[in-house]
Amino acid sequence: DIQMTQSPSSLSASVGDRVTVTCRASQSIATYLNWYQQKPGKAPKLLIYAAFHLQSGVPSRFSGSGSGTDFTLTISSLQPDDFATYYCQQNYNIPYTFGQGTKLEI
Amino acid sequence: EEQLVESGGGLVQPGGSLRLSCAASGFSFSSNWMHWVRQAPGKGLVWVSRINNDGTTANYAASVRGRFTISRDNAKNTLYLQMNSLRAEDTAVYYCARLGAIWGQGTLVTVSS
Numbered sequence: 001d002i003q004m005t006q007s008p009s010s011l012s013a014s015v016g017d018r019v020t021v022t023c024r025a026s027q028s029i030a031t032y033l034n035w036y037q038q039k040p041g042k043a044p045k046l047l048i049y050a051a052f053h054l055q056s057g058v059p060s061r062f063s064g065s066g067s068g069t070d071f072t073l074t075i076s077s078l079q080p081d082d083f084a085t086y087y088c089q090q091n092y093n094i095p096y097t098f099g100q101g102t103k104l105e106i
Numbered sequence: 107e108e109q110l111v112e113s114g115g116g117l118v119q120p121g122g123s124l125r126l127s128c129a130a131s132g133f134s135f136s137s138n139w140m141h142w143v144r145q146a147p148g149k150g151l152v153w154v155s156r157i158n159n160d161g162t163t164a165n166y167a168a169s170v171r172g173r174f175t176i177s178r179d180n181a182k183n184t185l186y187l188q189m190n191s192l193r194a195e196d197t198a199v200y201y202c203a204r205l206g207a208i209w210g211q212g213t214l215v216t217v218s219s
Contacts, residue, residue: 034206036151043201043209044151055207087151091205094165096141096153 002026002090006099013104017078021102023071023088032092035064035073038101039084047086048073078104108132108208115200115213122192122217128185128202128210136160136180141205142187144198145212154200155187170196192217 003026013019023033031051036044046055048064051071061076075082083106088099114126126142142154155176157164164176175188185202192215199212 038151043211045209046207049206089151089153089205094156095167096156096205098151098153101150 001095002029002093002097004088004090004097004099006086006088006102008102009100010103010105012106013078014106015078015080019075019078019104021073021086021088021104023066023073023099025069025071025090025092028068029090029092031067032090033064033066033071034089034091035062036087036089037082037084038087044087108204110202110204110208110210112200112202112210112213115215117216117218118192119219120193120217123188123190124192124215126187126189126200126202126213126215128187130183130185130204133204133208135178135183138204140176140178140185141203142176142185143201143203143205143209144196144215145201146195146198149198152198156205157185189215194218 005024007022033051035048037047038044047058047062052064063074065072086102109131111129118124141156144154145151155166157176161178173191177186194217197217199214201209201212203209
């Protein structure tokens with residue numbers, strides 16, 4: 001199985017900050033990488049697909065980069081609505097696997 | 107509006123069975139691979155299973171293989187997950203998803219005596 005490792009596991013930041021979350025795959029996954037945002041009690045919401053493509057309707061302050069084994073999710077200027085948990089997920093090989101999550105706190 | 111609505115969760119004893127359903131609307135259900143993903147209380151997301159568009163190919167996570175069966179009825183736009191031999195560690199919110207942009211709201215399965 002492909003292991004997905006996110007860092008950090010939690011992060012404290014303020015409104016207006018630039019924030020980066022990283023995700024490392026245990027083997028190359030090309031750009032088969034999605035990023036999700038999840039708020040308590042809610043389903044995950046797709047932010048970025050195929051490593052760097054912004055999902056329709058997602059604010060442009062979110063961006064993704066990377067290929068192979070190393071990926072990043074960047075929020076250019078944190079807004080109050082962005083405090084949530086973020087997950088990466090590879091869809092290169094079965095079983096699809098998620099990172100352990102990064103909780104973004106105020 | 108693209109929508110998935112799960113049902114069938116509840117409390118079940120260890121060793122018991124449960125069947126989850128997921129009703130799809132607003133998109134071409136029969137053209138899409140569909141997935142189940144679960145999330146134990148306070149934990150992260152875990153992929154469980156997927157099925158191809160016509161129901162002829164299915165894959166499972168090792169932790170559920172041989173106990174869970176995914177299926178679909180394209181005439182009813184409905185996805186299923188038959189869960190047998192349930193264990194305490196299967197306790198989770200189960201989401202159906204067209205993995206990516208369309209997720210259901212989730213249904214809670216609690217395995218406890």
